[in-house]
Amino acid sequence: xxxxxxxxxxxxxxxxxxxxxxxxxxxxxxxxxxxxxxxxxxxxxxxxxxxxxxxxxxxxxxxxxxxxxxxxxxxxxxxxxxxxxxxxxxxxxxxxxxxxxxxxxxxxxxxxxxxxxxxxxxxxxxxxxxxxxxxxxxxxxxxxxxxxxxxxxxxxxxxxxxxxxxxxxxxxxxxxxxxxxxxxxxxxxxxxxxxxxxxxxxxx
Amino acid sequence: xxxxxxxxxxxxxxxxxxxxxxxxxxxxxxxxxxxxxxxxxxxxxxxxxxxxxxxxxxxxxxxxxxxxxxxxxxxxxxxxxxxxxxxxxxxxxxxxxxxxx
Numbered sequence: 001x002x003x004x005x006x007x008x009x010x011x012x013x014x015x016x017x018x019x020x021x022x023x024x025x026x027x028x029x030x031x032x033x034x035x036x037x038x039x040x041x042x043x044x045x046x047x048x049x050x051x052x053x054x055x056x057x058x059x060x061x062x063x064x065x066x067x068x069x070x071x072x073x074x075x076x077x078x079x080x081x082x083x084x085x086x087x088x089x090x091x092x093x094x095x096x097x098x099x100x101x102x103x104x105x106x107x108x109x110x111x112x113x114x115x116x117x118x119x120x121x122x123x124x125x126x127x128x129x130x131x132x133x134x135x136x137x138x139x140x141x142x143x144x145x146x147x148x149x150x151x152x153x154x155x156x157x158x159x160x161x162x163x164x165x166x167x168x169x170x171x172x173x174x175x176x177x178x179x180x181x182x183x184x185x186x187x188x189x190x191x192x193x194x195x196x197x198x199x200x201x202x203x204x
Numbered sequence: 205x206x207x208x209x210x211x212x213x214x215x216x217x218x219x220x221x222x223x224x225x226x227x228x229x230x231x232x233x234x235x236x237x238x239x240x241x242x243x244x245x246x247x248x249x250x251x252x253x254x255x256x257x258x259x260x261x262x263x264x265x266x267x268x269x270x271x272x273x274x275x276x277x278x279x280x281x282x283x284x285x286x287x288x289x290x291x292x293x294x295x296x297x298x299x300x301x302x303x304x305x
Contacts (some may be wrong), residue, residue: 022275050301084233195291
């Protein structure tokens, strides 16, 4: 095989001789699913940005009324959760499935923290009479964050399954597919929020 | 990177705990910075460029290290990093379009 023909399947910056073995973590299907999800979120983000370009004053004024602390705390919770999942995956790779379980439980706790903060944020906004119909900004704010929120809920269900399996000692270097697949989905939920937070809560 | 099962064909893709911790600390610091920018109400093209350059950098670590795509076939980091670059660039373009003329 020539260097050119297999270039797409090599890691960046690796010379063809001396290249390490390559592997996509988890199930191939989850990666296509993640790509589809990223595309949908991407379209949503760009639509928000261009809607804002036509209503800059409105977006800036209503953004100023958002709770940025809640947004930042939720970013920190998702990052911590992702980190804990990485540690769990590393333990599973080392053949210590049961030791990975508490780390997954920690990740679930952070995810539940995200849910609690988000619900509290929604409750306050709804109390102020904000709805999908109240403005273009709020239409985007509610639908974008709620769409993401639904992904957090699904991610938590997946983490719950990983926790049960890890506790029963199911994962190990010879059985990583499930935990890597679930972990990849959870990191996607985190990745999307890393753009959502500066876009909706900070950019002005 | 070592494997407890020397006979295993599994290739670890998620680095060491030490590296993961260092990355996590950096991601948290970057988040604190973004929050501070928001609290100060800083605005303008330079601020927005910094915000999304930082978001891109954070996302790169999540993709390559947390998702474990650093040692994946090159197509996958290209697609995911490319998605992020494209989205950040489009947001920048929209921001520029909304600037007062």
